[in-house]
Amino acid sequence: MGETPAFFADNLLGDFPKKVDSKSKANETAIVVGSKIYVINGVDPESGSTIGVRIFDKTSGEWINPIVLGTKPEPSKHHSAVLLNDDRVLVVRGNSTFSECFWFLEVGTPFVSEQENTLGNEVVAWSKGVLGNVEKPIVISGPSGVGKGTLISKLMKEFPSMFGFSVSHTTRAPREKEQNGIHYHFTDRTVMEREIKDGKFLEFASVHGNLYGTSVEAVKVVADAGKRCILDIDVQGARSVKASTLDAIFIFVSPPSFEELEKRLRARATETEEQIQKRLRNARAELEQGKSSGLFYHILVNDDLETCYEKLKNILCLSEDVKSARKTFPESIDLSIEHSVSKIDQNLLINCSTAEHEKASNVYVLDLSLLKGGAPGRTRGLNMYANNPLAGDVNRDNQLS
Numbered sequence: 001m002g003e004t005p006a007f008f009a010d011n012l013l014g015d016f017p018k019k020v021d022s023k024s025k026a027n028e029t030a031i032v033v034g035s036k037i038y039v040i041n042g043v044d045p046e047s048g049s050t051i052g053v054r055i056f057d058k059t060s061g062e063w064i065n066p067i068v069l070g071t072k073p074e075p076s077k078h079h080s081a082v083l084l085n086d087d088r089v090l091v092v093r094g095n096s097t098f099s100e101c102f103w104f105l106e107v108g109t110p111f112v113s114e115q116e117n118t119l120g121n122e123v124v125a126w127s128k129g130v131l132g133n134v135e136k137p138i139v140i141s142g143p144s145g146v147g148k149g150t151l152i153s154k155l156m157k158e159f160p161s162m163f164g165f166s167v168s169h170t171t172r173a174p175r176e177k178e179q180n181g182i183h184y185h186f187t188d189r190t191v192m193e194r195e196i197k198d199g200k201f202l203e204f205a206s207v208h209g210n211l212y213g214t215s216v217e218a219v220k221v222v223a224d225a226g227k228r229c230i231l232d233i234d235v236q237g238a239r240s241v242k243a244s245t246l247d248a249i250f251i252f253v254s255p256p257s258f259e260e261l262e263k264r265l266r267a268r269a270t271e272t273e274e275q276i277q278k279r280l281r282n283a284r285a286e287l288e289q290g291k292s293s294g295l296f297y298h299i300l301v302n303d304d305l306e307t308c309y310e311k312l313k314n315i316l317c318l319s320e321d322v323k324s325a326r327k328t329f330p331e332s333i334d335l336s337i338e339h340s341v342s343k344i345d346q347n348l349l350i351n352c353s354t355a356e357h358e359k360a361s362n363v364y365v366l367d368l369s370l371l372k373g374g375a376p377g378r379t380r381g382l383n384m385y386a387n388n389p390l391a392g393d394v395n396r397d398n399q400l401s
């Protein structure tokens with residue numbers, strides 16, 4: 001049995017408050033769940049290592065080192081912890097950007113129980129909290145030259161904070177204006193084949209003689225930014241996504257005629273004649289599959305661009321109201337050592353006020369009512385807004401001063 005840290009030895013014996021934020025000078029938090037106390041050690045970032053978790057079993061008086069699953073948060077000099085629903089602990093890391101601030105330690109969720117049964121050991125599992133009510137990803141397919149990229153660019157331009165593009169990997173050579181990491185991750189076939197074997201891809205396909213694929217990371221990056229992911233992939237890729245765990249909306253874009261498709265491909269002038277011929281041959285098969293496979297619930301004919309774009313927005317329920325309701329989250333908040341957190345119903349109040357900054361609007365409300373997902377991936381649906389107690393008004397538009 002390990003040594004009980006002095007700061008909460010009394011609590012182990014006494015009436016340790018349940019469901020209450022706890023904080024210690026030793027950068028450890030202790031959370032009571034039934035007969036167990038979960039001790040989270042923030043670790044001094046200078047000494048490295050990852051954030052640690054131990055369990056004290058009050059019944060046996062023993063310390064347990066659990067198997068820790070999921071991606072762990074980076075060490076943090078100070079953090080707070082709050083128990084939610086008796087099955088997960090919300091950890092708020094100090095001095096952190098939003099994307100690294102909120103973490104969930106699952107201690108009694110169905111996932112953890114299942115893993116405990118399989119592994120025959122005490123298990124805890126981390127998942128990262130992601131801001132925003134990210135909706136289903138959108139898969140857009142259609143023959144080469146039909147206008148998928150054009151429609152996606154318009155959507156991203158009009159709703160920059162709402163949509164994020166899944167940057168695919170490809171073995172084809174970059175076109176003149178294409179940038180690595182923005183339009184594609186341009187890569188070698190041998191490297192990509194190895195990464196496919198290593199399970200790094202959600203889907204991949206051989207398209208027009210080259211390999212194309214969506215990495216798991218490409219989709220995660222978009223979701224972590226609190227945005228809805230758009231995938232521009234071929235029909236084979238769409239089929240693989242449909243068979244995967246990613247729950248997406250599938251849209252097929254069709255040309256008004258084959259002649260018009262050919263005209264657009266030629267006018268784009270990005271392919272050689274041989275490549276154009278190959279793409280047109282493949283287009284016939286893609287059009288057939290797109291319309292008859294039952295894979296695509298939405299089929300859009302891209303005749304007049306503006307009309308087609310409006311129809312796309314209708315499918316995605318992008319009315320003017322939705323547009324104006326959507327606001328971006330601030331980049332980061334300063335959770336100094338002084339911060340405190342408290343839970344009221346489904347809201348977590350994070351108070352970062354200090355003596356010097358007491359006039360500043362630095363009380364934040366984290367809305368936990370729409371949580372989705374969880375370990376071993378991400379816990380999504382966190383919503384946050386600033387609450388200025390001095391003005392007595394809640395600013396739900398996230399416009400932090």
Ligand SMILES: Nc1ncnc2c1ncn2[C@@H]1O[C@H](COP(=O)(O)OP(=O)(O)OP(=O)(O)O)[C@@H](O)[C@H]1O
Binds near residue numbers: 143264267
């Ligand atoms: N509705 C439209 N009317 C006329 N031209 C269009 C229309 N939509 C797109 N285009 C043009 O057609 C060409 C092909 O469009 P785009 O590159 O977006 O196709 P794509 O489907 O993304 O092709 P690929 O699959 O090869 O990437 C571009 O030059 C674009 O400007």
Ligand SMILES: Nc1nc2c(ncn2[C@@H]2O[C@H](COP(=O)(O)O)[C@@H](O)[C@H]2O)c(=O)[nH]1
Binds near residue numbers: 141168235237
């Ligand atoms: N299955 C996948 N298909 C993809 C992916 N990224 C793009 N594509 C499709 O390839 C063709 C050709 O694209 P181009 O940029 O060379 O013109 C087009 O139909 C895209 O939809 C991917 O990751 N997976």
